[in-house]
Amino acid sequence: MALLQIAEPGLSAAPHQHRLAVGIDLGTTNSLVATVRSGTATVLPDTQGRSLLPSVVRYLDAGGSVSVGYDAQAEQSRDPANTVVSVKRFMGRGLADLSDTATQPYRFVDAPGMVQLVTRAGVKSPVEVSAEILRTLKARAEESLGGELTGAVITVPAYFDDAQRQATKDAARLAGLNVLRLLNEPTAAAIAYGLDNGVEGVYVVYDLGGGTLDVSVLRLTRGVFEVLSTSGDSALGGDDFDHRVYCWILQEAGLSGISPQDSRLLLTRAREAKEALTEHGETRITVLLSDGQAVDLSMTQATLHDITRTLVEKTLMPVRKALRDARIRPEEVKGVVMVGGATRMPHVQKAVGDFFGQTPLTNLDPDKVVALGAAIQANVLAGNKQTDDWLLLDVIPLSLGIETMGGLTEKIIPRNSTLPIARAQDFTTFKDGQTAMSIHVVQGERELVNDCRSLARFVLSGIPPMVAGAARIRITFQVDADGLLSVSAREQGSGVEASIAVKPSYGLTDDEISRMLTDSLAHVTTDIEARKLREAIVDAESLAEATRNALTSDGDLLAPEERQQVETALAAVATAIARQETRAVNEASAALNRATETFAARRMDRNVQRALKGQNIGNL
Amino acid sequence: MNADFNQDHFALFGLPRRFRLDDAALDTAYRKVASEVHPDRYAHAGDAEKRLALMMATRVNEAYRTLRAPLARARYLLSLAGVDTQEETNTSMPPDFLMAQMEWREAVGDARAARDVGALEEVSANLARERRGYEAELAEALDDRSDTVTAALLVRKLRFLEKLEQEAGDAIEALLF
Structure with missing residues (x-):
């Protein structure tokens, strides 16, 4: 059911004008960017047709040049100290928060609030590393869509705390992205799944990613996605399964005291073995170590399940907790949506299925569904016309x-x-x-x-x-x-x-963002001032447009002299834009904002009254 | 600011001001109002509207939370009637209620000490049943008799029960997770 068709303030973009907005899944292992084109959410591939961007950043030289994605991933075993993988695990975390620093090939520096990494390009914070990934996706999207982005929705694990969220938002700002919203990953998945299938009732999203686990319980009612509870573990994911396999290899091959390069290589082989065992009953692990020693092992699915059983059980704890908080019994759950690459493992699917007494829903690509949901949300928030009217009500994960x-x-x-x-x-x-x-x-x-x-x-x-x-x-x-x-x-x-x-x-x-921006742009020919002006003008224009639309639809709420004030402020914005001065534009925008405060309040009041009366403006 | 912010929670959702509330009607009204004022609707609007949407959405969530929970709803109705429930100051309770309290508390403590989740669940269920009984009494006191003195006492009793339920719940969680 379409809820209401009141012309929403700010959502009243002219039909011909499509704002470019994207959803970004900034994952531990892989990242993706998606957008809504002709009403359909699609993932944007790179020039070689690949959807995923491995979340790997390699610092190439002291100047700060980087390679991001597959190229960086290919070199990670050769250059582990300067190639950052799974940086998401470090976001908003101090050194004391990290349990496995000993097995990581990085040189960590403890800094107030967040750990930092020493690379050949200098000390980098996880925020800066993440910004490189986001910058790559932004460039991919702008090239593919042929224009500058209005904004982006970035997804975060639902169980991320305030520090981790803030770090993610900072990384996006650093990458020059206008963040429309941070969206919880399981909620994004629910949007993509729910809108696609028109479902109603209580659903559980079980999202086991590379480094994080989220469980959300949602109630879907006539276009409203209401999150009832969320739980999880922001330090439990597919990486931990890799690590178990890695330890098993070390043990079986009798290895100890290996180099960071070999360690990274073995971790890669461990991940490949885990992935192979999703489809096959048995797989071979062969590694040639830097000292010439050869490892040649065979691993069965049964062994993998055995050594990771406790991890799978651990993932069910947040499931119980989320259901308890939502006051929902497992049998009341209508469907369980599986998200995240790690949910491809058959024994994970089986454990979740056994818990709920039903087969989990796996008919969507667990790698893409989060980015697709984020793109749908971004499309709405950017003010593009949408076919389904829906609303998301999310919760705070931690007290x-x-x-x-x-x-x-x-x-x-x-x-x-x-x-x-x-x-x-x-x-x-x-x-x-x-x-x-x-x-x-x-x-x-x-x-x-x-x-x-x-x-x-x-x-x-x-x-x-x-x-x-x-x-x-x-x-x-x-x-x-x-x-x-x-x-x-x-x-x-x-x-x-x-x-x-x-x-x-x-x-x-x-100031710090600004300094980092300057640093990172030192080797790029972008004029920060020009960018600031451009951003100010885009904001001012969209504000002016929203105001004009509001005057058209609800102008009757203003007395003639009140309307005159708004018109004057509108004219001042146009004048300032014509002068091409950042400060003048920002000041005119601020003045227009002040001039429309009362108007905004009256319109919101009117919309609420209309909503309660159940009027469908489209039918009037 | 708009007069809107001075509306009481019931008026905000267009519902009659009383304790007996149609949960489904409240849920529907909440979703409608929340849909109008949610910040997502104003992501592309100016700062003034964004700020207003944040304030309104915050207020709507608070109103819903208050009306949805019987204890909070009763407390709110009494505050609208100018009655202080004296939950922090008035600790005088009928002796039989205090006796029952001590027994409940013991039951929770024993089950926790024995790490008996089943027993804790049972205590929780019994507490919930007891609570629903008081809620029925509250409905009569507030809606049928306008007896605010009895209602205030019932609110204080419910507060005790709520704390106990919370304790039992925390104990279950501590044992499970």
């Missing part, structure tokens, strides 16, 4: 809280709350004359602060001195539709308002 006395966590926003959400909590001083208060924001389910992820620490100063317990400090946590947090604090009681907005400590500042 947000603050540190209280004794290193304990007090939850402010419980996990699986529907986004966006805001919660305010009042605090007070515990000493007479106290003028400052330190706030520590954490994410996670555990009771002890030290077991949770530290998101931000900030000091609220300037509290007027009062007796203990007299000050009333209200802290507001807002989580937006991307699942990203902002925190603000305000002293209420005294009339003195101290208010701050907090940017989480691991996130990059605009």
Whole structure:
């Protein structure tokens, strides 16, 4: 059923004007870019017809030239220290968060908030490495679509915490992408699957990727995709299966103390063996090590299943947890959608099938479905006309809280709350004359602060001195539709308002992004200033267009003099664009935004009233 | 800001202001309103509209969450009627309720100590049954008799039960995961 056909503000692009928007699946092992063309979501291949881009970045020289994808992958065993694979595992993670640094061929540097890697091109953060992958996909899309992208939806594991999300968004900004939305991978898959098959009811998405596991429970009702709960493990995926096979090879061949090159080679062979055993009962593993030693082993499907049984069982824990949180029994689930390359393994499919008592749905390409769903969402968010009207309601995967006395966590926003959400909590001083208060924001389910992820620490100063317990400090946590947090604090009681907005400590500042952009563009002939102007004009034009459309559809909501103000601001935008000055354009846009605030509120109100009356504007 | 933000949660969804609520009607109204104000609808709009959409969507989610949960709904109805439920301050409870409380608490504690998930599930089920009984009483007190004093006491009782259910749930989770 089409829900409503009210001309949505901002979604009213002229039919002939198709904005170029893409969905990007930034995966641990492979990445993809997809778009909606003539109403159909399709993955964009490279010039050689390959859909997947291996998420591998190799730094070629001190100048920072890179190769990304298959070329880099081919060289990974020869040049392991400068070839970064599975960088997604490092996003938003400190050195202490990583369990397997010893078996990795990289030189890690611990940095505040996030680990960094030493390469021949210098120290690189996972954000910069990921940006190289995104830049490659952006170039592929722009070449294939023949124009500049309006924006992109980037997918993240549903179980990513705020730090990992922020890092992903930073990487996209660094790659010059306008991020329309961070979309949870299982939700993206559900959109692609659900819209394609017109399904209703409760569905579970089991998404086992290269490095992460996500489980989401969704209810699909007449075009609304409502995520009921999500759970997962952001450090469990196909890589771990490879690693088990790798360890088995070491053990069977009696190897120890091997070089990073050999280690990388064996890991590659391990992955190939795992993949071969999806189709075949037995496979051969042959490796010639750098010291001339030859490894020649045979592995059966039964052996693979045996050595990875505990991993498969481990993946069922989040399934149980997600169902419990959603208050759904396994027999109430109408279908189980399998996503991620690792779900090709027969014993994974069997375990999931046994758990739910039904055969999982595998009739879609587990590698592509996430990118396709992201492309569908990007198409909507960019304002292109769509045939199905649908809405996505997603949740926050992990509880947000603050540190209280004794290193304990007090939850402010419980996990699986529907986004966006805001919660305010009042605090007070515990000493007479106290003028400052330190706030520590954490994410996670555990009771002890030290077991949770530290998101931000900030000091609220300037509290007027009062007796203990007299000050009333209200802290507001807002989580937006991307699942990203902002925190603000305000002293209420005294009339003195101290208010701050907090940017989480691991996130990059605009200056850092700007510096990285300059660095990365040093060997490319792109003028940053020109780009800034272009971006400002694109934004201003789309704002002006949306405003004009709104005036056409809802102009009756404005008094003549109010309308005149909006028209004046619109004219100022046109003048500024004609002058081709970034600052003037941005200022005119901001002024137009201010001039349309009341108008926007009235229109939203009208739309809500119409929706409740169930009016279908298309039928009027 | 618009008068919209001063509407009560029931008016926001076009529903009658009472405790007995048609869950399906609430779900439908929520989906309709959420569809209108969700930030996804405004991704391409100006900052003013984006900000407004974020605020409205946040408010709509909060309203839905409040109305969907019986305890929160009762507390909200009482607050609209200007009644403080005194959940933090008023700890006086009928002795038989307190006795039952202690027994529940013991049952949860024993099952947790014995690491008996089955027993915990059973306690949870019993607590849920008890809770539904109080919810039925709340409906009568609020909708049929406008007896806010009894309703406030029932809210405090439900708060106790909710905490116990939470404890049992946490214990089950700790044992399972």
